[in-house]
Structures are given as structure tokens and as C-alpha cells.
Amino acid sequence: MKKLKVLAGACLLLLGCGRFSNKDEKQEHTERIVCISKQYSEIIYALNAQDNIVAVDVSSTYPPEIKKLPTVGYHRALSAEAILAMNPTLILQDNNIGPEHVVKQLNDLKIPMKNFGKYQNTIPGTDSLIREMGAYFHKEQRADSLCMKLEKDMKTALESAKQYTDSTKVLIIHFGQASNIYLVMTKKSTAAKMIEWAGGKMAVNDEKGMKQISPEIVAASDPDVILLTDFGYDRLGGSPEKIKELPGVASTKAYANKRIYRIEEHDMVYIGPRTGENVLNLQKLIHQSGKTP
Amino acid sequence: MEKHRRQYRGIPLILLLLLVVVTLLSIRYGAVQISVNEIFSSLRKYFTTPGTMTLNERIFMEIRLPRAILCLLVGASLAVGGVLMQALFRNPIVEPGLVGTSSGAAFGAALYFVMGATFKFNAGEWTLPFAACAGGILSTSLVFTLSQSKQTGKSSIVALLLTGIAINALFMSGVGFLSYIARDPQARSITFWNLGTLSGANWHSVIIIGISTVMCIAVALKYSKHLNALMIGEEEAGYLGINIKRLKLIVLLINVIMVAVATAFVGVISFIGLIVPHLLRILHGSDNRSLIRNGVLMGGILLSSADLTARMLLKPAELPIGIVTSVIGVPVFIILLRKKNYFF
Amino acid sequence: MLSAKNITYKVGGKTLLDNISVDFEEGNLNLIIGPNGAGKSTLIKIICSQIKPESGAVHYAGKNIAATSLSELAQIRSVLSQNIELAFPLTVKEVVMMGRYPHYDGKPGQKDEAACQEAMDFFDVSAMADRNYMTLSGGEKQRVHFARVIAQIWCPVTGSNRYLILDEPLTFLDVHYQFDFMHKITTLLKSKDIVVIGVVHDLNLAARFADKIILLNNGKLLASGNKNEVLTKENITTAYRLEPVIHREKEKMYLFFG
Numbered sequence: 001m002k003k004l005k006v007l008a009g010a011c012l013l014l015l016g017c018g019r020f021s022n023k024d025e026k027q028e029h030t031e032r033i034v035c036i037s038k039q040y041s042e043i044i045y046a047l048n049a050q051d052n053i054v055a056v057d058v059s060s061t062y063p064p065e066i067k068k069l070p071t072v073g074y075h076r077a078l079s080a081e082a083i084l085a086m087n088p089t090l091i092l093q094d095n096n097i098g099p100e101h102v103v104k105q106l107n108d109l110k111i112p113m114k115n116f117g118k119y120q121n122t123i124p125g126t127d128s129l130i131r132e133m134g135a136y137f138h139k140e141q142r143a144d145s146l147c148m149k150l151e152k153d154m155k156t157a158l159e160s161a162k163q164y165t166d167s168t169k170v171l172i173i174h175f176g177q178a179s180n181i182y183l184v185m186t187k188k189s190t191a192a193k194m195i196e197w198a199g200g201k202m203a204v205n206d207e208k209g210m211k212q213i214s215p216e217i218v219a220a221s222d223p224d225v226i227l228l229t230d231f232g233y234d235r236l237g238g239s240p241e242k243i244k245e246l247p248g249v250a251s252t253k254a255y256a257n258k259r260i261y262r263i264e265e266h267d268m269v270y271i272g273p274r275t276g277e278n279v280l281n282l283q284k285l286i287h288q289s290g291k292t293p
Numbered sequence: 294m295e296k297h298r299r300q301y302r303g304i305p306l307i308l309l310l311l312l313v314v315v316t317l318l319s320i321r322y323g324a325v326q327i328s329v330n331e332i333f334s335s336l337r338k339y340f341t342t343p344g345t346m347t348l349n350e351r352i353f354m355e356i357r358l359p360r361a362i363l364c365l366l367v368g369a370s371l372a373v374g375g376v377l378m379q380a381l382f383r384n385p386i387v388e389p390g391l392v393g394t395s396s397g398a399a400f401g402a403a404l405y406f407v408m409g410a411t412f413k414f415n416a417g418e419w420t421l422p423f424a425a426c427a428g429g430i431l432s433t434s435l436v437f438t439l440s441q442s443k444q445t446g447k448s449s450i451v452a453l454l455l456t457g458i459a460i461n462a463l464f465m466s467g468v469g470f471l472s473y474i475a476r477d478p479q480a481r482s483i484t485f486w487n488l489g490t491l492s493g494a495n496w497h498s499v500i501i502i503g504i505s506t507v508m509c510i511a512v513a514l515k516y517s518k519h520l521n522a523l524m525i526g527e528e529e530a531g532y533l534g535i536n537i538k539r540l541k542l543i544v545l546l547i548n549v550i551m552v553a554v555a556t557a558f559v560g561v562i563s564f565i566g567l568i569v570p571h572l573l574r575i576l577h578g579s580d581n582r583s584l585i586r587n588g589v590l591m592g593g594i595l596l597s598s599a600d601l602t603a604r605m606l607l608k609p610a611e612l613p614i615g616i617v618t619s620v621i622g623v624p625v626f627i628i629l630l631r632k633k634n635y636f637f
Numbered sequence: 638m639l640s641a642k643n644i645t646y647k648v649g650g651k652t653l654l655d656n657i658s659v660d661f662e663e664g665n666l667n668l669i670i671g672p673n674g675a676g677k678s679t680l681i682k683i684i685c686s687q688i689k690p691e692s693g694a695v696h697y698a699g700k701n702i703a704a705t706s707l708s709e710l711a712q713i714r715s716v717l718s719q720n721i722e723l724a725f726p727l728t729v730k731e732v733v734m735m736g737r738y739p740h741y742d743g744k745p746g747q748k749d750e751a752a753c754q755e756a757m758d759f760f761d762v763s764a765m766a767d768r769n770y771m772t773l774s775g776g777e778k779q780r781v782h783f784a785r786v787i788a789q790i791w792c793p794v795t796g797s798n799r800y801l802i803l804d805e806p807l808t809f810l811d812v813h814y815q816f817d818f819m820h821k822i823t824t825l826l827k828s829k830d831i832v833v834i835g836v837v838h839d840l841n842l843a844a845r846f847a848d849k850i851i852l853l854n855n856g857k858l859l860a861s862g863n864k865n866e867v868l869t870k871e872n873i874t875t876a877y878r879l880e881p882v883i884h885r886e887k888e889k890m891y892l893f894f895g
Contacts, residue, residue, distance in 0.1 A: 020608070020609065070609075071610075072609060072610075073609070073610040073611070077611075077613075079324070079609075079610070079611040080352075080356055080492065081323050081325050081356060081357075081604070081609070082609035082610060082611065083609075084324070084325045084348075084352055085323075085325045085326070085609045086609075099490075099492075101492070101493035102492065102493075105355070105493075105495070109351055109352065109355065212473075383724070383725075518742075519738075521731075521735065522735055522738055524723060524725045524727065525721055525722075525723045525732070525735065526718070526721060526722060526723070528687060528718055529716075529718055529721060531687065531707065532685065532711065532714075532715065532716040532718075533711050533735065533736075533738045533739055534707050534708035534710065534711025534712070534738070535707065535708075535711075535738075574725075574726065578728065578731075579725040579726055579727055580731060
């Protein structure tokens with residue numbers, strides 16, 4: 001029953017993260033920012049502006065030291081008191097938080113909330129975002145160097161991609177912790193863009209960014225390479241036997257050639273300062289052949 | 294059970310005391326630290342100089358306090374709903390959700406989440422509960438109508454139960470379908486919503502649910518004698534002058550209203566309606582008047598305790614309350630089933 | 638008086654009762670007998686207003702019951718059904734008090750408490766008043782229901798008769814309690830305003846206690862009257878397809894089979 005699945009998923013999600021007991025080390029700070037967006041979180045750390053960040057959402061996982069901060073929960077299942085307990089002077093969010101009544105409660109209590117501009121989900125768009133955030137945190141120089149590095153890395157990556165003539169078909173399998181099911185990413189997802197930049201092709205097309213996995217989808221996509229995001233991969237212990245049990249995987253070329261690899265979710269689902277590097281790594285990953293993960 | 298007579302006098306008093314204790318705990322404790330002083334000053338300022346309230350005071354008045362009261366009201370609705378349904382169906386494994394009400398309400402809410410933006414008719418905050426109530430009334434009417442025998446126009450209790458199971462399955466698969474076609478953020482709303490949460494509590498919902506709960510329970514008390522008579526059989530109750538058809542209709546109606554309105558605001562919360570009547574029967578027997586009165590108290594106690602646990606266990610995160618009630622409810626239920634000297 | 642006139646009842650093409658007309662007088666013990674499937678329970682249900690006849694009418698002291706509300710009827714008529722499934726833990730007193738439900742709203746008054754107590758005394762269940770109904774034997778449970786049913790019509794109603802209708806009341810009782818019950822009913826009938834109608838299987842009890850016997854067979858009224866008129870060799874052989882040996886001793890009549 002769906003309800004039981006969600007029950008289990010919610011439990012897994014919450015109990016699996018010890019971050020709820022993290023201590024608030026920044027109690028004396030006068031400015032206290034709670035950031036509920038994984039993209040913003042990474043950029044803030046990259047800008048070295050994280051001094052006043054006192055808590056983040058549970059999906060903010062990069063860079064690794066961010067996990068030492070207390071967390072306010074899953075960004076689509078927040079509770080007002082959890083956020084207010086951190087005594088925030090400002091909440092940063094990217095208009096993707098819920099449930100709605102919590103947003104309303106925070107607004108009614110006149111807690112300052114800010115979201116940065118809604119830019120295109122592209123390199124130039126992210127460039128603008130980084131610069132806007134840099135201006136906000138008075139780290140313009142750092143923002144500048146981040147953008148330049150991003151541009152340079154992307155240029156390198158795209159050049160390097162030209163050497164690969166085969167268009168590798170890639171299937172990305174992701175484990176949705178909220179819905180407790182395996183999903184596949186489609187051509188509409190941000191990850192798809194990265195695959196394209198890495199000289200590959202997303203094997204699945206759809207209206208939405210993600211779709212529930214099924215044997216037909218996997219078979220029809222006929223992937224050369226299968227990528228599994230970190231949580232889902234670790235959940236199966238990384239063992240080929242377990243991976244084989246995912247619907248349709250056992251009969252793919254990717255499985256036969258042992259081209260199944262692990263990737264970090266936070267490298268794939270949003271564009272950020274490290275995307276250039278990530279694309280380069282991705283290239284090497286998907287174009288190698290026959291290596292076991 | 295001679296013990297019943299002597300024990301009964303103490304029970305409402307003990308329950309009332311427990312209720313007061315649990316309520317005070319739920320007001321005092323939460324993710325945000327609010328001191329007792331702040332609680333008092335908050336109450337004082339709210340009625341005199343609301344503009345001067347501090348953030349903590351406002352959190353208390355606008356989030357903490359309405360939530361505590363909502364727990365009592367929803368707990369009472371669900372518990373009394375359970376009492377009424379078990380009396381009506383003369384079956385202890387019955388919950389208000391059995392006649393399709395909860396699944397219908399969930400479907401109405403799911404429809405709102407998926408299509409709400411495209412509805413021209415938008416009553417703002419009220420669209421969601423309205424949709425849930427409409428869903429609940431639709432599903433319950435379906436159960437009621439489809440279970441009626443063509444010859445006699447009556448619906449036997451067995452027919453009601455079976456039809457309820459079928460309609461529940463129908464509406465829950467409707468919810469499943471909607472969550473499947475929904476765009477991601479909305480889908481998550483549906484699934485989390487269906488595990489229930491009191492985090493959206495505000496004074497509006499308290500007032501609406503308060504009105505429906507109080508009214509429905511007043512009516513239920515009036516019919517408690519009739520429900521008692523039902524225990525010896527429909528035919529016998531008829532001989533005692535009770536209009537069975539009318540009784541069923543009224544009791545089902547107040548059940549639908551209470552449960553749908555509550556479900557509209559807090560989602561589907563299981564087991565309260567199942568456990569409370571059982572526990573009370575063990576304590577003092579099956580007189581429905583006592584069951585309803587004590588059910589109000591015990592329902593409030595159980596739900597408030599569950600909510601407190603949900604809020605404090607993984608502080609500052611919140612567990613959906615449906616998880617807590619299931620974890621408490623299932624073992625208690627199994628123990629009840631296995632008790633040999635508890636007759637059904 | 639309770640009068641049933643031209644009662645016909647059909648179900649799915651089958652005629653269960655065919656043009657039955659009977660009068661039941663107050664102060665009398667009226668017993669309905671007949672073989673299985675004769676239509677006795679159906680007739681009882683129609684007399685109680687539980688089911689409606691296809692044609693014909695039942696009048697309580699001249700008033701047509703089809704025009705009488707359920708709650709009005711409940712004040713003057715009480716019914717003991719054949720099998721009562723009560724599967725909840727209630728005390729004996731709570732069960733007997735249900736008999737008073739038609740007479741009070743909310744809480745029972747003094748009159749109701751008194752009637753309840755007297756009814757329990759009458760059927761010897763007062764000692765069990767606080768016991769759990771579920772722990773009683775079959776016979777004890779039956780006596781509790783007698784008390785309940787009597788409690789319902791315990792108090793005389795001005796300007797109206799009281800009606801007590803019993804569908805096979807003796808099923809769970811041993812011989813001692815069968816006789817005891819019949820004697821108690823006879824005592825009750827000393828209040829001349831009560832009409833008692835019962836369905837029994839035991840022909841000897843009918844012979845011993847009934848003022849009027851109604852013999853049904855195949856949905857038809859085979860005979861009605863006193864025991865001498867009804868319990869004849871011919872009638873019994875026709876109805877039960879078994880020839881009785883009838884023994885008379887002074888006023889009493891005994892039937893043997895075999």
C-alpha cells in the first residue's frame with residue numbers, strides 16, 4: 001500500500017540522518033541565516049560566505065562540512081517551529097518549499113524570507129545567479145573567480161567531449177526518498193544537460209524530469225551505461241546481484257558490459273560552481289568501457 | 294462485572310486530569326523554547342496590546358496554542374466517530390474510514406492539489422477543506438446508496454461493510470492515480486498529507502473544526518440511547534420504538550461531517566477511532582453515553598500525546614502523526630484481539 | 638383486543654399467509670401453534686408491524702397499526718423475538734432497562750427505575766443485576782429478556798390495552814422454567830387489559846395454559862378456539878401428519894405421540 005511505502009520512506013529518511021541532533025555552534029551570531037536550497041547552499045560555501053548560515057535543509061549535502069550544521073528537515077515537509085527554533089534572521093529558499101501552510105505561517109509571523117532571481121537552468125543563467133549571490137554577500141571578487149572557473153572548465157569539458165565520437169546512451173536511476181521508489185531521469189532533467197555536455201545521450205524522454213522506473217522503460221531505453229545516484233546505489237550495497245534486481249536492468253547492454261557506476265546526486269541535479277569539473281569527470285566515466293564500479 | 298459500577302465513577306475524572314496534563318505539556322514543549330512566563334505574557338498581550346508581542350509570544354499564540362486545541366478537537370472527533378460506527382455496525386473492527394469517508398476526503402484533497410490551480414472557483418483557504426468534505430460526502434453517499442437492497446430499501450450492516458471496502462479501494466486508487474500524474478512537488482504534498490499532520494493548525498481551522506465537532510457530538514449524545522438499543526438487534530430496536538433507518542442516516546451523517554472536516558485539515562489519521570472505544574469498553578462496559586463522553590476525553594489525550602511525540606522525538610524535525618498513531622495503535626489492537634475474556 | 642383481518646402475505650410468488658382472520662382478546666393467553674413453515678412467525682411479525690401484509694389489516698383496539706408510529710406502538714406493545722444476538726458486555730440491569738427506552742428521553746425516571754426493578758423481581762433475575770450478560774447460561778439470558786420485555790409494558794396505559802407478543806419464548810428453558818414462565822404469564826393476565834399472543838411448539842403446554850389456540854397449517858387458518866375445538870385428532874393429524882393419542886383427565890388434556 002502506498003501509505004506504508006511513504007511511512008517507511010519517511011522513517012528511513014528521518015532516522016537515517018543523524019543530522020537532527022547536530023548542535024548549533026553559532027548561537028552568538030547576530031545574523032542567523034537558514035538556507036533551504038541545496039543549490040544556494042553549495043554556492044554560498046563556494047563564495048566562502050557561510051559564516052552566518054546556522055542551519056540548512058536535509059538535501060543540502062555539498063560540501064561535506066555542511067553536514068555538521070543542524071538541519072530543519074526535508075524541504076517539501078517543513079514545520080514552522082523547526083525553522084523558528086533556529087532563531088533565523090533570514091530564510092533563503094528557491095520557491096520550492098512546502099507545505100504551503102508553513103510558508104504562510106512564516107509569512108504571517110513576518111520572518112524575512114528571500115529568494116534570489118529565477119534564472120534559466122543553464123551555464124549563463126547560473127553565472128548570473130552566482131554573481132547576484134556574490135553581490136548580496138559582498139563577495140563579488142570570489143563570485144567573479146567562480147564564474148571564470150566555471151566558464152573555463154566548461155570550455156575544457158566541451159572541447160574534450162569532441163574526442164568521443166560514439167554517442168553513449170546513458171540511463172540515470174535515482175532513488176526518491178520521499179516517495180520511496182526508484183525513478184529514472186529524463187531528457188527534461190538538469191542531469192540530461194550534463195550528459196549532453198559530456199558527449200552522451202539521455203536514454204529516456206518524458207514530460208516530467210523524473211519518472212517511475214519500469215522494465216519497459218529500461219528495455220526501451222537500451223542504455224550503454226547506467227548511472228545510479230548515491231543514496232540508491234548505497235542502498236543496494238553496490239553489489240551487482242542487487243543492482244540486477246532493479247526492473248529491466250539485467251537484460252541491458254550496460255549490465256552485460258558491467259558499465260554501471262555510482263554518482264553523487266548533488267553533482268547532477270543542479271548547475272553550480274563545480275559543474276565544469278563534474279562534466280569532465282562524467283565524460284571520463286561514461287566513455288570508459290568494461291570497468292566494474 | 295461488578296467492578297464496573299465502582300470503577301466507573303473514577304474514570305471521567307482520571308481522564309480529565311490526564312487531559313489537562315497532556316494539554317499543558319503540549320503547550321509548553323516544542324521545537325522552539327517558550328518559557329512559562331512567555332506563555333502568560335502572550336495571553337495577556339493578545340487581549341490588550343497585540344502589537345507589542347515578541348516573536349516567541351506570537352509563535353505561542355499563532356502556532357503552538359491552536360495546535361494543542363486542534364489535537365483535542367480532532368482526537369475527540371475521531372474517537373467519537375469510532376464509537377458511533379462500532380455501535381451502528383455492531384462490530385468492533387470498524388472505523389469512521391470504513392464507510393468511505395476518509396478515502397473520499399483524501400481524494401477530494403488530492404484533486405485539489407493536482408487540479409486546484411486550474412479551478413476558476415477558488416475560495417482561498419477554504420477550497421481544500423471544501424474539496425475534502427465534498428469527496429467525503431460523495432464517497433459515503435455512494436456506500437450508503439449502493440448497499441441498499443432493492444426490495445426492502447434497507448441496507449444491512451454486512452452490505453454496508455462490503456460496499457465500504459469496495460468504495461474505499463476505488464477512491465484510494467483515485468488518490469494513487471492523481472499522485473502519479475501529478476507534477477513532483479504536488480505529489481509529495483499528497484503523500485505527506487495522507488499520513489496526517491497537525492502542523493497547519495491555525496485559529497481558522499480550530500473554529501471550523503470546533504463548531505462541527507461540538508455540534509455533532511451533541512447530536513450523538515442525544516442518540517446514545519438509541520445506539521444502545523441497537524446492540525440487541527435491529528429488529529428488537531424497532532420494537533423499542535426506534536426508527537432504524539432514520540437513526541442510521543443521522544449517525545452516518547454526523548460521522549461524515551466530523552471526520553471529513555477534520556480530515557480536510559489534518560489528513561488521514563488512523564487508529565484513534567479504533568482504539569479509543571475498545572479501551573473504554575474494557576474500562577467501563579458498552580453504554581454508549583459513557584463511551585461518547587469519555588471518548589471525547591480519551592481521544593484528545595491520545596492524539597495530543599501522539600502529536601507531542603511526533604514533534605519531540607526527532608526534534609526539530611516532525612514525524613507525520615499517522616506514523617505515531619500506527620506504531621501505538623497496532624500493538625494495542627493486537628493485544629485487544631487476543632484477550633480471551635473480552636467478548637464481542 | 639387485537640384483531641387481524643384478511644391477512645395475506647406473499648414472497649417471491651409463494652403465499653406464506655392466505656387470508657387469515659383472527660381476534661385476540663385481552664385478559665386471554667392466545668397461543669399460535671402449527672408445524673414448521675406454517676407461517677406462525679410471519680403472522681407474528683405482521684401483528685407486530687415488523688412487516689406489512691399484502692392485503693388485510695391489523696387493529697389494536699380498533700386502531701389500524703399501519704397508521705400508528707413506531708414509538709407509539711412501543712409504548713403499548715412489546716415483543717420477544719426468536720433469537721436475540723447480544724454480543725456486547727452489558728450488565729443484566731442495563732439490558733432490562735432497555736425495555737424502558739420507549740418511555741424516557743435521556744435519563745430514566747423514578748417510574749422507569751421502579752418498573753425495571755419490579756420486572757427483574759418478577760422473573761427472578763434481580764440477584765444477577767450487576768452481572769455481565771455474556772457470562773449467563775442460555776436459560777438465564779432468556780429470563781433477562783423476559784424481564785426486559787415485561788418492563789416495557791409494566792405500567793398500565795390509560796385508555797389502551799397492553800400487548801405482549803412472544804415468538805417461541807420457551808426454546809432455552811428447562812421443563813421447570815417452562816412451567817414457571819407459563820404460570821407467570823397467567824399471573825400477568827390478571828390485569829385484564831393485557832393481550833398475550835405467543836407461538837409455541839409444545840402442544841401440551843398449549844392444552845394446559847391457553848385460553849385460545851390458533852392452529853396454522855400451510856399459511857392457512859386450520860382451526861381456532863379452545864383446546865377441545867382445536868386439538869382434535871383430525872386437526873392434529875392433518876397439520877402434523879402424525880396421529881395423536883389424546884388422554885383426558887378431568888379438565889386437563891394430554892397428547893402423546895408414538
